[in-house]
Amino acid sequence: MAPDRNTIEAFVKLGKYLTDFCDKCYSNVLEVDQNLKEVVARAGHHNGWFTEDNILFSLRQWGELLTTENLNNWLSGYTFLEKGEAKTVGIVMAGNIPLVGFHDFLCVLLSGNKVLVKLSSNDKVLLPYLCSYLIQQEPSLADKIEFVDGKLENFDAVIATGSNNTSRYFEYYFGKKPNIIRKNRSSVAVLTGNESEEELKALGEDIFRYYGLGCRNVSKIYVPKDYDFDGLFNALFHYKDIINQHKYANNYDYNKAVYLMSEFKILDNGFLILKEDESLTSPISALFYSYYDDESTLRKKLQEMEEQIQCVVSSDAKENEVNFGDTQKPSLNDYADGIDTMEFLLKL
Incomplete structure (x- = not known):
């Protein structure tokens, strides 16, 4: 079973929307999308570390990654088997940098599963807005995306990102289900x-x-x-x-x-x-x-x-190393902690 073309297309449209928005912001064009501009401002008020410059940097990175070519090249490396009912995957997101959990979110939806998102209190503004845009492009995604405020429940697998301390808590609560639990790096x-x-x-x-x-x-x-x-x-x-x-x-x-x-x-x-x-x-x-x-x-x-x-x-970046200036520009197949998230999801 190939990944859903409509879902891919919705992410491609999101990528173009983000790229256009960032281009206009950097060029000081007046007719910039006011809804997203307000969301960027609100995210900054909510978390003082999320300056406009850093949020725009994150949005631009995702805008450049979410193209038809990039997504198809990335997904072509996987075997999408015919599967039964979609699984519900809980994601416990970190909030240290803007949209830090977006890659996990993308992987869950493109693997054909449903996503149950528990946002960090430090990054509660950006992703819900991007989700509303995605659902406008592809209404069927409304049944595949859910946000939860309290305890994470009724899930089949979980991806949780936190510190070395919270990882022990995650192991205790989520250890019985298929999981990826990330620690400090x-x-x-x-x-x-x-x-x-x-x-x-x-x-x-x-x-x-x-x-x-x-x-x-x-x-x-x-x-x-x-x-x-x-x-x-x-x-x-x-x-x-x-x-x-x-x-x-x-x-x-x-x-x-x-x-x-x-x-x-x-x-x-x-x-x-x-x-x-x-x-x-x-x-x-x-x-x-x-x-x-x-x-x-x-x-x-x-x-x-x-x-x-x-x-x-390093300057002569060897295998698995990164060139100067590129650490915050990971590609779609750069997985946190070296664990292939897509492979994990496709085997559920």
Whole structure:
């Protein structure tokens, strides 16, 4: 059984709608869709981290992915067997960045199943509006999409995204049903010291996009011994205005004070704190770094930690690695935690 063409077409229309909207917003065209403009503003009021720029970035990424060609190429890699009644798949969504659960939502509907969505309290505005647009394009989707406020019930399988702490709770509640339960992950970059200014500037996108709140954001860099941080700081100066966002600035002031009081050795440029630390996950406004002696030994170490790492960024991106500036531009077959969501759904 092939995926439903009408559902695919509805997502393609949504993609064009989002692309057109973002094009007009970036061009300051007056006749922009007022309904979506109001939704973007409301999402920003609801969550101070969801600035207009970051929401538009997310909408544009989805607009560019949701084309007939992209969807057909992605889905052609799967075998859609004749199946009985559609299953109901519960999705517990995270809310750290705008529309972070949209890929799971897309997979459930294109696999021919029904979706039961429990939104994060931090991201309650965008997806319901996009769903209303989808249903306008394809009314049959109204029977396949349901949002739930309270406890998730009456589902056949579940996809839940949260922290290492909430994953234990998810295991307890959802463990008896087919499930994908995602935990904390971080992204890292491997620097050699030979990167161009443009590459380091692109790395800034990986660090600062969404204020570093996503699992695909680089929160840790590995640098060779005697690495000169001046070139990195000069390239990152392009992002200095991030400190004007008050929530980010509060985190910067707090973390800097804590590090100074603890007498940690830090490097600081007025909007980003660099601290030598073995941990993979740095707080907002800080970037951890570690030195390495041998790159091949480091790569082996990173492979051993693959269950904690979402992306590895480098200038000569090897297999399963990402180029500078591309962490927040995953393709349709880039699955969180390396688990093929579509394959999981097709086997239900």
